[in-house]
Amino acid sequence: MSEMNKAMIEQYRNSFLSEVEANVEEGEWVKMCMQCGVCSGSCPLGKHWAHPPQEIFMMIRAGKRDEVLTSDSMWMCTSCYNCIVRCPRQLPITHIMHGLATYAKKLGLTPKNQPTAKFAEIFWNNMMKKGRVNELKLGLSLYFKDGFGPGIKEALRNKDLGMKMMKAKRMAASEFFGGHGVKDVSGLQKMIKKAQELEDARMKKFD
Amino acid sequence: MTEVVATNQTILVVGGGISGMTAALEAAETGAQVVLVEKRPYLGGRVSQLYKYFPKLCHPTCGLEINQRRAKMNPNLTIITGAEVSKVEGEAGNYTATVKLTPTYVNDNCTACGECAKAVEAEFDDEYNYGLSKRKGAYLPHVMAHPMKYVLDPSIIGTDDAQKAKDACKYDAIDLDDTEKEIQFPAGAIVWATGWKPYDAAKIQPYGYDRFENVITNVEFERMADPKGPTGGKIVRPSDGKEAKNVAFIQCAGSRDRNHLYHCSRICCMASLKQTHYVVDAYGDDAQVSIYYIDIRAIDRFEDFYQTVKDMDNVKFIKSKVASITRGEDDNPCLNGVDTEGYHRYANEHDLVVLATGMEPSVSIDSFPVDVEINREGFIEPAEKNGGVFAAGCASDALDVNRAVQSATGAALKAIQVVNRVARAEG
Numbered sequence: 221m222s223e224m225n226k227a228m229i230e231q232y233r234n235s236f237l238s239e240v241e242a243n244v245e246e247g248e249w250v251k252m253c254m255q256c257g258v259c260s261g262s263c264p265l266g267k268h269w270a271h272p273p274q275e276i277f278m279m280i281r282a283g284k285r286d287e288v289l290t291s292d293s294m295w296m297c298t299s300c301y302n303c304i305v306r307c308p309r310q311l312p313i314t315h316i317m318h319g320l321a322t323y324a325k326k327l328g329l330t331p332k333n334q335p336t337a338k339f340a341e342i343f344w345n346n347m348m349k350k351g352r353v354n355e356l357k358l359g360l361s362l363y364f365k366d367g368f369g370p371g372i373k374e375a376l377r378n379k380d381l382g383m384k385m386m387k388a389k390r391m392a393a394s395e396f397f398g399g400h401g402v403k404d405v406s407g408l409q410k411m412i413k414k415a416q417e418l419e420d421a422r423m424k425k426f427d
Numbered sequence: 428m429t430e431v432v433a434t435n436q437t438i439l440v441v442g443g444g445i446s447g448m449t450a451a452l453e454a455a456e457t458g459a460q461v462v463l464v465e466k467r468p469y470l471g472g473r474v475s476q477l478y479k480y481f482p483k484l485c486h487p488t489c490g491l492e493i494n495q496r497r498a499k500m501n502p503n504l505t506i507i508t509g510a511e512v513s514k515v516e517g518e519a520g521n522y523t524a525t526v527k528l529t530p531t532y533v534n535d536n537c538t539a540c541g542e543c544a545k546a547v548e549a550e551f552d553d554e555y556n557y558g559l560s561k562r563k564g565a566y567l568p569h570v571m572a573h574p575m576k577y578v579l580d581p582s583i584i585g586t587d588d589a590q591k592a593k594d595a596c597k598y599d600a601i602d603l604d605d606t607e608k609e610i611q612f613p614a615g616a617i618v619w620a621t622g623w624k625p626y627d628a629a630k631i632q633p634y635g636y637d638r639f640e641n642v643i644t645n646v647e648f649e650r651m652a653d654p655k656g657p658t659g660g661k662i663v664r665p666s667d668g669k670e671a672k673n674v675a676f677i678q679c680a681g682s683r684d685r686n687h688l689y690h691c692s693r694i695c696c697m698a699s700l701k702q703t704h705y706v707v708d709a710y711g712d713d714a715q716v717s718i719y720y721i722d723i724r725a726i727d728r729f730e731d732f733y734q735t736v737k738d739m740d741n742v743k744f745i746k747s748k749v750a751s752i753t754r755g756e757d758d759n760p761c762l763n764g765v766d767t768e769g770y771h772r773y774a775n776e777h778d779l780v781v782l783a784t785g786m787e788p789s790v791s792i793d794s795f796p797v798d799v800e801i802n803r804e805g806f807i808e809p810a811e812k813n814g815g816v817f818a819a820g821c822a823s824d825a826l827d828v829n830r831a832v833q834s835a836t837g838a839a840l841k842a843i844q845v846v847n848r849v850a851r852a853e854g
Contacts, residue, residue, distance in 0.1 A: 256679075256721045261750025261764030262633070267772055275770045306633065306750070308684035
């Protein structure tokens, strides 16, 4: 095989679409996109995305693995479902965006300090401790995610809201000490661990 | 008219649009006996509402005139207008059709003098112009209507207008006691040519067809461009009557969309390219046309037509399915979306927006009076179980006039084969 041939094969090798189809939730829908652009035009946050969904789908098909997986676009999705409702081919676009985000996170490619990615991580860790979301701790860990100083400032800024939530019994100070949870926390944790093992085993390897 | 002479060697053609007329005439001209049943009070169907044909930009009235002349001259053809087939029973070579005759309150004495229309006062939306203008309660459906007879709107019956119309008629052509009738007659084969209707644009919620006056459909635009149409051929904005020089076309409005119509309607790309000519012909260098599309489907020889339009300096093609329309300044529709060539976000204002709405079958899937194979899109599929029923034109698929006529000729041949078989069997 000539050097040039090898170079061309290398250059045009595109396994990223197959990778997405195999490993990303609802990824098998990506090839169905007909590039009409209704999703991008319908996205209320669209102008803040580096790459709107239609472009992400095209980039996947063009094999732009790094650009897609390290992008912050899919982290910008607010799950409003406008795109799903309007897509003429009924692609589950919102789910694909979350699938891509999950996959990127699994591979450790999430952009640093991306706020929604950070929030998702805090939320997950918070919930996994007791099997229930601890609102008080979730709020506090969000305030203090950028350090102690900014955390105090943020907490003071929101103190009126916090007091109101306490009054309406939407949040309890006692949650700070342990907090409520499911009956069998370790059972839940084992279940999730097993599910993750199964998911990892199913994941195909691409180099 | 209530007596129909027919046998099981007769071909029944359901629908008198371009496909039904073609099938009926082709069959009748081979010597077959044909009965043509049309729901409207006149022949020609939706083609009679078009201003020009693509790709030659000639007038459909020309072909319509030829077909109507062929119909008048042919003794083998019986035409029943204002009639609907409500039931079909039997099998190939031996059908019985039940046909409902809606009262027109006007008999064959009518000379189309128009005195009745002058006498009546109440006005109604003119369906021939898709409601863009009004017509009287006694009216000639359009200037080339065949049969050339006035029609009374059923809603004036029992009002003063009905009596006024009757009193104005010098030929005793108005019969206010006319009632709905039902007739039955045999047929050996049936050509089903019930055609299409435009998809209801109001269902495409983000485009606001029902909210914005300056968002219209392609069939309405066609009436607007016609010098005999509601604006006298002037391309204007419905909101203020101002000249619409900056016109946008939105392709696939309803078609190729799983939320609306599954299929590609095939005609809308060419229709918009044709209508682009209308705008450019009307306003010359001042015209500005933008065509928003997913992909232009100008098939085979139509490619040349597309290239001609593409080469016009004042025509822009924007590869994007518009996401939504909002109200801009001065009632301008504002088109929002992202284009596919560079992913640029746009919010473009236009004087007038034409939705290239697609075709859906006229008869809904669950109201066919005859047992035939119908596909997901609502069109009739060729199938063994259809027996001696053959679909022609847009009852079989979304087709342009050229292909509808081909389809109709094919259906006529199939029907002739069935009745010939019956004739041979009966010696």
